[in-house]
Amino acid sequence: MMAPARRPGRTEREDAMTKGVPSIRDVADAAGVSTATVSRALSNPGVVTETTRRAVFDAIEQTGYTVNVAARNLRRRETGGVVVLVPNLGNAFFSLILAGIAEVMAEADLNVLIADTAPGVNDERQILDYLGNHRADGLIVLDGMLSADLLLDRGDPRTRAPLVFACEWVEDLVRPAVTIDNVAAARLAVRHLVDLGHRDIGHLAGPPGNVLTATRRAGAEQCLAEAGLDLRDDWFIDGDFSLRSGAAAAERWMALRHRPTALFCASDQMACGFIAALHRAGYSVPRDVSVVGFDDIEFAAHFVPPLTTIHQPRVEIGRTAARMLLRRMEARRMERPDPETTSETLPVRLVVRDSTRRVSV
Amino acid sequence: MMAPARRPGRTEREDAMTKGVPSIRDVADAAGVSTATVSRALSNPGVVTETTRRAVFDAIEQTGYTVNVAARNLRRRETGGVVVLVPNLGNAFFSLILAGIAEVMAEADLNVLIADTAPGVNDERQILDYLGNHRADGLIVLDGMLSADLLLDRGDPRTRAPLVFACEWVEDLVRPAVTIDNVAAARLAVRHLVDLGHRDIGHLAGPPGNVLTATRRAGAEQCLAEAGLDLRDDWFIDGDFSLRSGAAAAERWMALRHRPTALFCASDQMACGFIAALHRAGYSVPRDVSVVGFDDIEFAAHFVPPLTTIHQPRVEIGRTAARMLLRRMEARRMERPDPETTSETLPVRLVVRDSTRRVSV
DNA sequence: TCTGATTCTGTAATCGTTTACAACAGGACT
DNA sequence: AGTCCTGTTGTAAACGATTACAGAATCAGA
Numbered sequence: 098m099m100a101p102a103r104r105p106g107r108t109e110r111e112d113a114m115t116k117g118v119p120s121i122r123d124v125a126d127a128a129g130v131s132t133a134t135v136s137r138a139l140s141n142p143g144v145v146t147e148t149t150r151r152a153v154f155d156a157i158e159q160t161g162y163t164v165n166v167a168a169r170n171l172r173r174r175e176t177g178g179v180v181v182l183v184p185n186l187g188n189a190f191f192s193l194i195l196a197g198i199a200e201v202m203a204e205a206d207l208n209v210l211i212a213d214t215a216p217g218v219n220d221e222r223q224i225l226d227y228l229g230n231h232r233a234d235g236l237i238v239l240d241g242m243l244s245a246d247l248l249l250d251r252g253d254p255r256t257r258a259p260l261v262f263a264c265e266w267v268e269d270l271v272r273p274a275v276t277i278d279n280v281a282a283a284r285l286a287v288r289h290l291v292d293l294g295h296r297d298i299g300h301l302a303g304p305p306g307n308v309l310t311a312t313r314r315a316g317a318e319q320c321l322a323e324a325g326l327d328l329r330d331d332w333f334i335d336g337d338f339s340l341r342s343g344a345a346a347a348e349r350w351m352a353l354r355h356r357p358t359a360l361f362c363a364s365d366q367m368a369c370g371f372i373a374a375l376h377r378a379g380y381s382v383p384r385d386v387s388v389v390g391f392d393d394i395e396f397a398a399h400f401v402p403p404l405t406t407i408h409q410p411r412v413e414i415g416r417t418a419a420r421m422l423l424r425r426m427e428a429r430r431m432e433r434p435d436p437e438t439t440s441e442t443l444p445v446r447l448v449v450r451d452s453t454r455r456v457s458v
Numbered sequence: 459m460m461a462p463a464r465r466p467g468r469t470e471r472e473d474a475m476t477k478g479v480p481s482i483r484d485v486a487d488a489a490g491v492s493t494a495t496v497s498r499a500l501s502n503p504g505v506v507t508e509t510t511r512r513a514v515f516d517a518i519e520q521t522g523y524t525v526n527v528a529a530r531n532l533r534r535r536e537t538g539g540v541v542v543l544v545p546n547l548g549n550a551f552f553s554l555i556l557a558g559i560a561e562v563m564a565e566a567d568l569n570v571l572i573a574d575t576a577p578g579v580n581d582e583r584q585i586l587d588y589l590g591n592h593r594a595d596g597l598i599v600l601d602g603m604l605s606a607d608l609l610l611d612r613g614d615p616r617t618r619a620p621l622v623f624a625c626e627w628v629e630d631l632v633r634p635a636v637t638i639d640n641v642a643a644a645r646l647a648v649r650h651l652v653d654l655g656h657r658d659i660g661h662l663a664g665p666p667g668n669v670l671t672a673t674r675r676a677g678a679e680q681c682l683a684e685a686g687l688d689l690r691d692d693w694f695i696d697g698d699f700s701l702r703s704g705a706a707a708a709e710r711w712m713a714l715r716h717r718p719t720a721l722f723c724a725s726d727q728m729a730c731g732f733i734a735a736l737h738r739a740g741y742s743v744p745r746d747v748s749v750v751g752f753d754d755i756e757f758a759a760h761f762v763p764p765l766t767t768i769h770q771p772r773v774e775i776g777r778t779a780a781r782m783l784l785r786r787m788e789a790r791r792m793e794r795p796d797p798e799t800t801s802e803t804l805p806v807r808l809v810v811r812d813s814t815r816r817v818s819v
Numbered sequence: 820t821c822t823g824a825t826t827c828t829g830t831a832a833t834c835g836t837t838t839a840c841a842a843c844a845g846g847a848c849t
Numbered sequence: 850a851g852t853c854c855t856g857t858t859g860t861a862a863a864c865g866a867t868t869a870c871a872g873a874a875t876c877a878g879a
Contacts, residue, residue: 120835131859136837146857166593167537168835170528171864178571186557187756189550196547199574208593210539211572213560232527232569340760373760377812395548399701399734401762451738481865492829497867507827529865532834821879828873834866842859849852 119160128156139164175430178208179422180233182224184240184265186213188338190364190392190411191239194263197415198237205423207234214240233258235422241265241308259425259435263418265308273425274440275418279309282407282445283316283361286389289405289447290359291324294456295387299332299357301346301367313363313391332357336367343370350386351378358386358456365390365397365406372400372452387453403450410443417441480521489517500525536791539569540783541594543585545601545626547574549699551725551753551772552600555624558776559598566784568595575601594619596783602626602669620786620796624779626669634786635801636779640670643768643806644677644722647750650766650808651720652685655817656748660693660718662707662728674724674752693718697728704731711747712739719747719817726751726758726767733761733813748814764811771804778802 125132130149138145138153145153156162170177181198183191195211202209210233214224224247235258238248245267248260262274290298300317303310314333321328334349336342343366350356350371362368368390372382382388382402390397390406397404421441428435486493491510499506499514506514517523531538542559544552556572563570571594575585585608596619599609606628609621623635651659661678664671675694682689695710697703704727711717711732723729729751733743743749743763751758751767758765782802789796 121837122835132836133838133860134858137858140837144857149857165532165835167528167531168864169837171526171532171866172835172837174864176528186560187553189553189756192548192550192553195572196574196576199547199572208571210569211556211560213557215557340756344760369757370760373762373764376762377764395550395701396730396757399705399731401734401737403734403738482867483865493866494830494868495828498828501867505827510827526865529834530867532836533865533867535834822877824875824877826873826875828871830869830871832867832869835864837863839862840860842857844857845855847852847854849850 118165119162120165121162123160124153124156124162127160128152175234176232177206178210178233179235179237179419179426180210180212182212182214182236182238182240182243184213184242185215186211187215188366189394189396190338190366193411194239194415194418197412197417198419199415200412201416201419201423214243235426236260237418237422238262238267239264241267242304242306243267245269259422259429261418261422261425263414268308273421275414275421276440276442277409277414277445278442279312280316280319282391283313284320285445285447286361286391286407287317287320289449290361290387290389290453291320291326293359293387293453295357295359296326296456297332297355297357297359298326299329299334299350299360301334301336301343301360301362301371303363304337305335310363317361329357336363338364338366340366340370340373343367343372344374345370347371347374347378350375351380356386359388359453360386361389361391363391365392365394365404368404368406368452369396369400372402372404376401382452383454387456389453393448397448398450400452402452405450405453406448408446408448410445414443417443479526480523481526482523484521485514485517485523488521489513536595537593538567539571539594540596540598540780540787541571541573542598543573543575543601543604545574545603546576547572548576549727550757551699551727551755554772555600555776555779558773558778559780560776561773562777562780562784575604596787597621598779598783599623599628600625602628603665603667604628606630620783620790622779622783622786624775629669634782636775636782637801637803638770638775638806639803640673641677641680643752644674645681646806646808647722647752647768648678648681650810651722651748651750651814652681652687654720654748654814656718656720657687657817658693658716658718658720659687660690660695660711660721662695662697662704662721662723662732664724665698666696671724678722690718697724699725699727701727701731701734704728704733705735706731708732708735708739711736712741717747720749720814721747722750722752724752726753726755726765729765729767729813730757730761733763733765737762743813744815748817750814754809758809759811761813763813766811766814767809769807769809771806775804778804 121132121135125135128135130153134145134149135153138150142150166177179202181195199209238260248267248270260272262272264276266274266276287298298321300314302314318328331353334346336346346367360371362371368388372388375382390404393406393408397406425435482493482496486496489496491514495506495510496514499511503511527538540563542556560570573585599621609628609631621633623633625637627635627637648659659682661675663675679689692714695707697707707728721732723732729749733749736743751765754767754769758767786796
């Protein structure tokens with residue numbers, strides 16, 4: 098061992114060091130081994146001798162070598178990254194989910210690419226580009242409004258990057274998802290209002306067509322029906338999860354002749370927007386109307402009044418989705434059948450704060 | 459032209475099509491040209507004949523070819539992406555800045571990698587890995603708390619990826635930055651309070667050591683001094699930009715024997731946390747104390763009461779930083795000297811809402 | 820017809836890894 | 850001594866694009 102083995106092209110390693118980034122070749126020369134051995138010492142340390150390994154790591158230290166990911170990815174036929182499709186980066190709800198994903202992916206040494214699917218910021222071409230499996234080894238989709246066609250029509254099924262949904266999902270597409278039980282969660286929220294004696298309960302829903310909108314509304318209606326309560330059409334208001342749409346809903350509420358005494362909102366942002374707009378018009382929550390939110394974003398605990406809401410474990414949703422995707426990617430690498438088409442449902446809980454109160458008789 | 463020029467390895471193009479992703483080779487075969495021509499048709503359409511170009515694009519359409527970015531990046535010696543270092547993904551303030559960056563970068567066909575520098579999610583090794591110029595062609599840093607050493611000690615200056623700061627910056631490091639004039643902005647806020655007749659004005663600051671904390675505090679102190687007002691030490695409270703630290707500040711305020719009648723907060727989140735905590739204790743804003751925030755996040759307009767604050771053009775900050783980085787990257791590619799070490803300052807404005815009021819005499 | 824310029828295209832080297840395969844050394848066993 | 854492992858290393862061929870260079874084709878002008 099320790100044969101000099103000079104690189105044919107360059108005569109001096111010093112020379113190699115002065116220009117450009119050091120490559121595996123430079124490390125090999127410095128350690129007196131072949132590039133293959135360096136590669137092995139890095140990716141599979143068990144197979145090289147203790148002494149060799151030490152020599153290689155010393156050489157790496159000395160040269161300041163870092164692996165060229167483009168070359169590695171090319172050779173390994175993978176990209177070393179996953180992309181996350183987010184409906185709207187501007188929505189604070191997603192930040193902690195992304196944090197959870199980023200945390201797990203960083204452990205696995207995978208890049209996380211975040212793409213906003215909001216119209217305008219990425220057009221369909223861009224999204225398709227991400228889906229073509231040159232950009233990513235896997236995909237986490239947080240946007241249930243993407244068309245199933247878009248998600249399906251991409252390359253050969255065998256070469257297609259695995260996909261998992263989180264939070265939202267696309268109905269027509271059978272793919273594993275990490276979600277909460279939205280129906281049960283909505284029932285929890287409405288049940289709370291019923292228990293407080295409310296009989297006139299409205300619902301501020303998400304955007305039409307969204308799965309969360311549908312499931313949460315269904316849960317609310319079920320619970321209402323069980324309590325033998327009316328489902329008044331004019332008490333169901335369409336929103337879009339945003340603060341602004343909550344404010345718009347307040348206008349609707351105020352215009353009502355017969356107003357519900359309680360409102361279940363499909364997102365905290367809408368609940369806050371609703372409360373703030375009401376407040377500006379001189380109404381007060383929970384005095385004039387009780388409000389339940391959904392998500393338990395940070396602001397919920399720090400609103401005026403603090404918001405009663407459904408807590409979603411956002412970081413954990415992100416982590417779980419990431420781990421699930423990792424398993425599917427691993428299976429594909431090993432050419433094993435997909436380990437799971439089964440989804441995972443995370444528990445939610447009702448957090449009672451001050452935006453709801455017993456109905457005054 | 460139109461010579462068959464079969465690929466030596468495979469005999470039938472059909473064969474190539476059935477397995478794996480189509481490569482530039484498959485396109486070349488389908489179009490009856492060489493791979494070089496396909497590459498040229500793609501990256502420099504001007505130099506190939508109209509007919510050839512059409513043949514190539516037809517073949518691309520037909521084969522469903524998409525360029526393998528790993529191969530391209532390896533050959534071009536670039537990565538096709540930029541990374542953004544965010545202090546805390548969980549903080550909603552950054553979402554719109556990221557959206558602005560993503561928008562501009564998408565136009566330039568560059569990936570945006572987002573890395574959270576919060577302790578725990580990415581350790582120093584990870585961050586260094588991003589900085590080594592194998593992961594990214596450029597860097598946008600939103601975190602002013604990173605040590606200058608960390609940012610400096612990476613590889614050869616000539617091969618180092620260009621960096622621009624946005625919002626925050628590191629004092630010791632001479633790098634272009636996209637910022638607002640924090641001193642002037644703070645003066646604007648305090649001036650507003652002074653104009654309303656307040657003479658007892660406190661400041662809820664950011665985390666110690668942060669540049670924003672320092673500059674905003676300096677602006678506040680300047681304005682106070684000009685108005686001939688006391689700068690009481692116990693009216694300056696340390697925070698960390700979060701809702702929680704705003705709530706903590708409320709405890710401090712309530713414990714004060716002599717309380718300021720107005721508080722200038724270095725972030726909207728702290729302002730909201732402060733107001734909410736006060737409200738829970740039976741105090742009311744602006745009745746008991748006027749509050750000015752900073753940032754104008756979405757919630758500011760939808761809080762109870764709507765928050766008087768300093769508006770930051772967040773999307774525009776992101777866009778500007780992205781464009782600036784693009785220029786520096788371009789210059790480096792062309793081996794031109796860096797076009798700018800000069801920073802850019804974006805305008806802010808005071809948005810008066812309902813959390814401040816004229817002091818009652 | 821010949822020369823030279825111009826335009827287009829093909830050949831082949833190259834980017835920096837990984838990994839199948841072969842080679843080799845050393846030890847255990849017959 | 851010969852055979853067969855086992856463990857470690859080197860050789861060289863990929864991976865899929867880009868691009869310097871050279872060659873072919875076309876045309877103008879003499």
